[in-house]
Amino acid sequence: MEKLPRFTNIFSRIETREEADDESLIVLEATAPFPFELTAENPCLCRLKAIGKLSMYPGPLEVRDGVVRQVLIREEGAGQVGFLICLEVPSGSYVTVHEGLPVRVAVHISRRPVREFYQGRRIVIDPGHGGPDTGHRGPVNLWEKDVVLIAAREISTALKRLGAGVAVTREGEENPSWEERIKKAEPGTDLFLSIHAHGNIDRTVRGTAIKYNPRAEDGEVLARMALEAITTKTKMPARGVEPCRNLEELGKVPALLLEIATITNWVDEGILRNPHFYRKLTLATLSAFYHFSLKVRH
Ligand SMILES: [Zn+2]
Numbered sequence: 700m701e702k703l704p705r706f707t708n709i710f711s712r713i714e715t716r717e718e719a720d721d722e723s724l725i726v727l728e729a730t731a732p733f734p735f736e737l738t739a740e741n742p743c744l745c746r747l748k749a750i751g752k753l754s755m756y757p758g759p760l761e762v763r764d765g766v767v768r769q770v771l772i773r774e775e776g777a778g779q780v781g782f783l784i785c786l787e788v789p790s791g792s793y794v795t796v797h798e799g800l801p802v803r804v805a806v807h808i809s810r811r812p813v814r815e816f817y818q819g820r821r822i823v824i825d826p827g828h829g830g831p832d833t834g835h836r837g838p839v840n841l842w843e844k845d846v847v848l849i850a851a852r853e854i855s856t857a858l859k860r861l862g863a864g865v866a867v868t869r870e871g872e873e874n875p876s877w878e879e880r881i882k883k884a885e886p887g888t889d890l891f892l893s894i895h896a897h898g899n900i901d902r903t904v905r906g907t908a909i910k911y912n913p914r915a916e917d918g919e920v921l922a923r924m925a926l927e928a929i930t931t932k933t934k935m936p937a938r939g940v941e942p943c944r945n946l947e948e949l950g951k952v953p954a955l956l957l958e959i960a961t962i963t964n965w966v967d968e969g970i971l972r973n974p975h976f977y978r979k980l981t982l983a984t985l986s987a988f989y990h991f992s993l994k995v996r997h
Contacts, residue, residue, distance in 0.1 A: 857981045907938060912953065
């Protein structure tokens, strides 16, 4: 019997490039070189047809990076596997092959649509608490004021890379008043993003929640889209969305308050130590606002 290559792993990552647009990569690993074909089934669906045997979790792979939504994996019989790459927006793609062990076949998808959207947007990032105001404390030793600063820096860096104008309400140990914080939202602000962690006396409570500005158009829709994107990408439980009185002071400016995790729960505190969590949170948050603007507000 003929021995087929085995597909052992699939993952996504972002490739940042200096002189060209960043790319979303879908990387398929195999035990040996394999024949494949990449076709565009429609503007938002690429299909990588590959000859080999599936030796891994059959997916789907939730990508949610703004350009790629997910990858569906189908065994199509006769030693053939289809990897269906579902795009959120039409974008150009090509394939590269890296021989070695494992063999890697990467589908590259341009992230230009995301950059074009964020170019020139004005966004305020507001890490909660600061200085003597520590916020909630984790069961081991993490403080809310520190983890929200990590998240804020990760999101700000990603936004600046995309060409957005970013204002932050604090960069270190200062603790501006709420009034000072919302003053950063000048007329024409596209999004005000406040970052917190939830704290609960019930230490079994965990997960992510989002509060929104009810005076902003479709504020609840934006909150739901963001919660769905973040919890799918990070695999955090969803604690729901609710309107927020404080955010109403921003008038019609779209505003969210992310409770990124429940720091008083030991599982969530562990997750808050993982740098991958902040990267996933950033990708999902930026992806959600982009798609909200595209689909809901035109
Ligand atoms: Zn807080």
